[in-house]
Amino acid sequence: MSIDPTLLDDLEWRGLVAHSTDRDALRAALAEGSVRYYVGFDPTAPSLHMGNLLQIVTAMRLQRAGHTPFVLVGGSTGMIGDPRDSGERTLNTLETVAEWVERIRRQVEPFLSFEGQNAATMVNNLDWTAGVSAIDFLRDIGKHFPVNRMLARDVVRNRLEDGISYTEFSYILLQSMDYLHLHREHGVSLQLGGSDQWGNITGGVELVRRADGERVHAFVTPLVTRADGTKYGKTEGGALWLDPEMLSPYAFYQFWLNVEDEKVGELLRLFTFLDRARIEELEAAHAEKPFLRAGQKALAEEMTTLVHGADETARIQAASAALFGGGDMGELSPDTLGAALRETGVLRVESAGGLPSVVDLLVETGLAKSRGDARRTVGEGGAYLNNVRVEDPDRVPGADDLLGGTWLVLRKGKKSFKGVEVV
């Protein structure tokens, strides 16, 4: 496989390199041949999310440019947990970690190629840490870590006031040991990650230098934030999960479609595989007619296709067009409507014995979290049945409300839809 010499320029243009070890050295290494690189994911949840996705697409770019990926799933590091500002983590049980390791491994696999000259390799750091004795660990790894330097790290310093356990304090040693191991066993010489990992990653770079006298490379992608600087990736109730069980593909698509104008160009560059010309074209179109949201549409389509596939994306686009078309719901064919609603989630109710009231339906579909909340929503004018505002919370839909004889379209606010299928 030939090496793409423009890789680093492209990464930098996209804004994917927030920090790196010596750029000239990195550039030289990437030009020389297929670099073996690694990116790690800790099983801190049953699914990866938007932040991890940035590492995934970056890893994909490197592989497409001819370099050789090693994907590390943190079977051991996930048992420890890296320190974060919000405070000490609660340790997950070993069974939980093991299960999440497996789920994440399966989740990452489709994004990389495991065939060809630069085939990807999946590794689990539990394989080389489980058997290390405490004495060996302290002598071989710990000796290379000056505590004064460890204390100076931002995460640690921020935690000194509130307290940090020795467990989390030691996390950097484990992750650094991974780099050393992969370097020794597989010739890995580049690590990438998120910018919050920079400290842990440089720890590994230094360990390789101190232990083996070898120079290895690293770079990290930026932290993606909203236009106002706050954390991204939060949708209703949770993170932007990649697992369709945890976040429906429809909601995933809607997230990207609703990205702020100011962030569209940045996100297109960071996350999509669209080329520079195409992205600049979209940015120009967006600048001229922002209300058409050409950038958001492209972004949502690219990301949803990447994560959930082209077929699912097409269905979601059709559903979005139907639901947000603003027209009379009765104009839609029952098939189209049913297909659209199935993307948003459907509640099936029996018609025998009469239908539930609008308040009950709001609760049962999950649009409202309690009956009080549902009543409040109706009172605030935020409840709609078949795109018509509902005034009376106790209103009970009748037979003539059923679209195509079976469907009710329940909406809360501007963009939360649920279908009700009456059988």
Place this chain on the structure above:
RNA sequence: GGCAGAUUGCCCGAGCGGCCAAUGGGAGCGGACUGUAAAUCCGUCGGCUUUUGCCUUCGAAGGUUCGAAUCCUUCAUCUGCCA
């Protein structure tokens, strides 16, 4: 081990015997304006009812009192100071 202080709703933080479901800010939710954007403004923001009603909440368990988030006891956790 001793002394002192802390623990409040999703988060941060007031309250320090009744007027407390509990001030304020943030997040969330709804409305208006728009473009299924941002900003702004308004409303809302424990549960059940739908109302000048009831229930469950202020680290946990007991107690004092007509009445406690507010006082007392014990326990747990955290922080600081002294050993």
